[in-house]
Amino acid sequence: MILDVDDLHAAYGRIPILNGVSFRVSDGETVGILGHNGMGKTTLLKTLIGHLSATAGRIRFSGTDVSRWPSYRRARAGIGYVPQGRMIFPALTVYENLRMGFIARGDWSEENAVNDIRARFPRLDTLLDRAGGTLSGGEQQLLALARTLCGHPKLLLLDEPTEGIQPSIVDDIIEILDGLHRFDGLTIIVVEQSLDFISALSQRVLLIQKGTITRELSAEQLSAGALADELGETV
């Protein structure tokens, strides 16, 4: 069990957004989170990374309670977060962005990490000297993902990675994430509106409504193509 979320509550000021979210994620699993706008998907990821403090509940990552840890400690512990809107460093070059993402862990050097990512992201490899802010939206999304992967996370949190992205780059992202999941055992939690993307990547899907997980669809249900039907009723 890499992540154990128990009765998690979070709020913006006095407005509660998460109302007792509980779920578990196993090592190497890929979990999708679906829900209408304003239901708490992004807030859930922000609370998991520590951008937003939990008002109650517990987050255990790899057996350790990280509920009160600041975001940088969670990132160092192995939680990678690709936020909505990419959030690269626009004035830094692609290469500098990638170097920034490196987190020293074990004998994995910065050079190894960056070279590994360059090999996985050939589209970025030709843009290393370009300032991040001059890239297209899709390239920036790839860069945000690549930068987070430079930190060699154990758990990757992705917030709407296909939003406003051209289809060819969406295919690239699916291929890269699928490879990382299958061959490197990376655990992924993805918040997404695109049913195609989420069903291509997820082994199970959690449906979130009004700040709580209301339903869960298993891999079997996903493969049976029941996701769209289920969502048609629920979301």
Place this chain on the structure above:
Amino acid sequence: MSVGRVVSYGVPAVIGLALLIGLPQLLDLFVLLQVTLYVVMAILALSLAFVWGYGGILCLGQSAFFGLGAYAYAITAFNIGESSLPVVIAILLPTLFAAALGYLMFYGRISEVYVGVITLTVTLILFNAVNSTASPEYRIGSALIGGYNGLPNVPSLNFPFDPDNTLQPDDVYMVAMATLLIVYFGIRWILRTRFGRVLVAIRENERRVEFIGFDARLHKLAAFALGAGIAGAAGCLFVNWGSYVSPTIFSMIQSAQIIIWVMVGGVGTLIGPILGAVALSWLTAEVGTQHVINADILFGGILIVFVLLVPRGLVPMLTEHVWSRVMQPRRKVAVAAKLAAPGGRA
């Protein structure tokens, strides 16, 4: 090492060393004293250039650390009678003060605007506190603080642990110039380290930096304290330049001037603030010799002109526009040669 890097380090190093060695031979004492002041102000400008231009911390009260360095040196030099330890204290005291203040601000998650307000307020508090210590009972050891009268006849720098061998004005110039070179190349080195890269990324976006595993608060605190230490060193040299320090060193005008130097030279550069400090300090001195226009009005006018017409400052403007015009013909020639080559497209 690439040619570009050799040039970018070599040219300032050669110019700096030439000024360090050459100017004392070329200039008379009065002019050399003036140049020493400009060099001290350039060090002070670099302290803010690092904190604001690279760390993104808009410190409106950099003169607080400048003044603390000056007073720390003066008071300890009076008490000890030798300058080696006072120099260290002049750097350490502002560093520690900034570390304490920075801890409260950055770990308290105070927003950028309020950081500016707090630093300015601290400067004004120091100004008023020191200003009201004119009575003889305000003394630290054998040093009378002097309040608004200031502290005159501050002992000069001496060769380390040799109080009888004090530095002459040309020696003080060389110490100041050497300090400027050390600070300039030191900051450039820091910016190439991982710490420096994280600092620049924090300037871009603090939250993003935390998401990728760096404690932004700690990095900002370290940068803020380091900038204060540099300002303290400048304060120590300033008090040696004039053998005198007064509370005006903490004044709002002094704080504003540092910001104007950096803005005019170019935020996010190092050469720019040095040039801004030297040029505007020279201008202040020149304007002070006549009575046609008030120096503060002139500074205000310069600030308005730069904010409206050259918002990024002189050096970024020159590097972007002039440099691109110089390079453009070369590019055109290269493109023309490419097109003329066999297989080149017309």
